[in-house]
Amino acid sequence: MISLTVNGKSYQFDLEPETPLLWVLRDEIGLTGTKYGCGIAECGACTVEIDGRAMRSCSAPIGALDGAHVVTIEGLSPDASHPVQKAWIEEDVPQCGYCQSGQIMAVAAFLKNNPNPTDDEINANITNICRCGTYERLRRGIHRAAALMKA
Amino acid sequence: MDGSIGSLTRRKFLVTGMTASGGLAVGISALPRLAGAATVSATPWDDDGTAANELDAWIAIDPDDSVLIRYQRSEMGQGSMTALIMCVAEELQCDWSKVRTEYASANRSIREHNVYGDQASVGSRTVRESHLLMQRIGANARERLIQAAAARWQVPTGECAAANSVVTHQPSGKQLRFGELVGDAAKLKLNHEPAIKEPPQYTLIGQPTKRVDVPLKVNGTAIYGIDIKVPGMLFAAIESCPVPTGKLASVDESPVQGMRGVVKVVKLPDAVAVVADRYWRAKQALAKLEPEWSTGALATTDSAQFSSTYRAVVETPGAVARNNGDTGQAIAGAATKLDAVYEVPYLAHATMEPLNATAYWQADRLDIWVGTQMANNTLKGLAGILKLKPEQVHVHNAFLGGGFGRRGGIDEGLQAAFVSRAVGKPVKLVWSREQDMRHDRYRPMAVIKLQAGLDAGGKPVALFARTAVGSLFRGMGLGKMVKNGVEPMAIDALATNPYDIANQRIEVHLKDTHIPVSFWRSVGASQNAFFLESFIDEMAHAAGKDPVAFRRAMLGHRPDWMKVLDTLAEKSNWGTPMAPGKGRGIGITECFGSVVGCVAEIDLTPQGKLKVERVVYAIDCGHAVNPLTVAEQLEGGTIFGLTAALFGKISVKNGAIEQGNFDSYQMVRLAQAPRTEVHLALTGGKKWGGVGEPGTAPIAPAVANAIFAVTGKRIRRLPLMDQDLTTRTASL
Ligand code: FES
């Protein structure tokens, strides 16, 4: 049995230990906000927070996560009130939206440690793919979220 | 996992199925509604296709005045869901904050004499071909609500007006809310269609408006095809023959026998699928199989062969798509002659959400949950192939995690249906990224031979082009639509060019390989704008003219092109000096009814390190229903086109696609994304151009022309990552 806390709730799983966290979240718990894009840690669509750090859940086998605390997009805030979510709405960032759970989780974790990011720091740290190409607004959204966090 | 559905009737199953996914929608309604914003359900489809309090098939108004407006096409990020219901609300005079939308049901359209008409979201035509229809629907509904109120008050309709979801009898000030009138209004039929507003009268159309789907896309609640949950469903992973058009010969199932959760190995003519109780288990089991494929001689083909074949073909006469004057003679007599061959490779769509479909095929009914750009074609296509009556097929269209032309077919839906039938249960079939990238229907590779002649003053007198490119019509099984060896997609943004050059001849070879091809964002313009706009730049330099001035001199008869060109020149500070290593390039084209162009500013080191720093866009799409979406689509289109220009290459080896994931098929990321600004250069009038695709086309030539401006090297082949951009040998 593997124990996980996801968005504050405890779960126990009898699953193959190599099962990626991504599929546990989506198919066992039903939290489908976390997306599959590549399965090889390239795209970031599956980004969640594991013990406070942004991680690509497609490449995190749950056998290595016993006792971990996971936060997904559904648990980032109860009402879409996290500054990154607010900034995303204000800047109208998402297009198809498929990458955006991962983008938002990556940015939320990044801003915790970088409250005043420069564009260079953003470029170096936010490496998720957006096939719709929302980068212009994403960049604005990150700066706005940083400002909202200080407000 | 969800329990068995054995004891439920089919009808009940569907209701349960809806609740299972609808449960998420309930979760959403707890969220504060954005003040002043229209909304959409997280599960945008409607299983039954009908609602209480309908005014007609398009509009329902509840007693609390909330208005449901059905959207008949698809939402894949292009924002048309918002734009089209804005067009209805513009005329309906309802409170925008009380509007919600959902997809119109393709099945209902079948049942009710095609009530929703064309439901496709392709060809950047969702808004430009439906805005009038949607305005008329809104106007018709408003007039019936007014008539219903007038009848109740027994006053002339002319004394009544509608605003903000309320009808007012102006002389007396009496009021009735839309919600109180809908029952009466639904029974009325108008004698004639009311007039609709002209552009100067718009109040909502033309306002930058936040998209209705965005709130669902910041908290993980928007349901895409891949997120569907149907009670009792199983999961399937699939692998198709690596060589397109090849077949499955045999597969030894023993490696997966007894694996935990594995239910069945399903053989399809060209693929093998594994069904299991979890997707991950299905995927793991599939990886253990070693299918035998029969591919024949195709397994010896590769990209180098294709390239040399196409290059040979463009040296032979092709089908004539355009012929003005005598191009051969004009070039022979020209003071300056140019001659070049350009080439671009196959490209994958690589939508962020890999293809998937969930199907439940019962004796007399097929349900498909899928994100599709063509709900009604999906319905008809599946019914035709599976020998079902159209009304027996129910397509539940979800949000699309990207479309770009890929989600217009039924590859994944058919597979899911067959697999569901094989196990007698609902099955969610998900393509791995590798399956998605290796079994796309690609943007075709293309080679073009270009020639031009300039007179002694540098004025262009002749342009010749002969392209070799795959046939999209034949790729879709519509080969009959190829006319005299030409199809419009092959020559879009090429034969259609407006440049005032007296002698022009455009020839085409529709040349196929076994690699399947289809529509890819901006379609023919995706290669032809690169070819033509790079070559025009070659001509400008050969003439010793500034590239903008050179184009202007050939466009006096096209005010829309001039407006876009002048906007670009002004906003990009065209002609002002730049630092060493930096340069500008321009590209302009016409795509899906819009004139669109951009200026790219690059920084290129002598060692060949390229950075596109800033891109200035201008578009004339005639009118902009939602200017915010227009800007967003051009910003996104830039990245889509830039990704292709920098990295895009699908190559073939031993008959199979070499790339399989984002490590080998790279994407532009934030670090490579230029600052992008978009300017509307609208000419209004009768023009209504598309915006979803055009932005993708002009960026490649703009960047390539900027590279020439910096280095003097002409880029005649993409992607740029394969080209030598150095200007001197890097010192070690
Ligand atoms: S799905 Fe995990 S990084 Fe792409």
Ligand code: FES
């Ligand atoms: S919004 Fe579509 S992939 Fe990012």
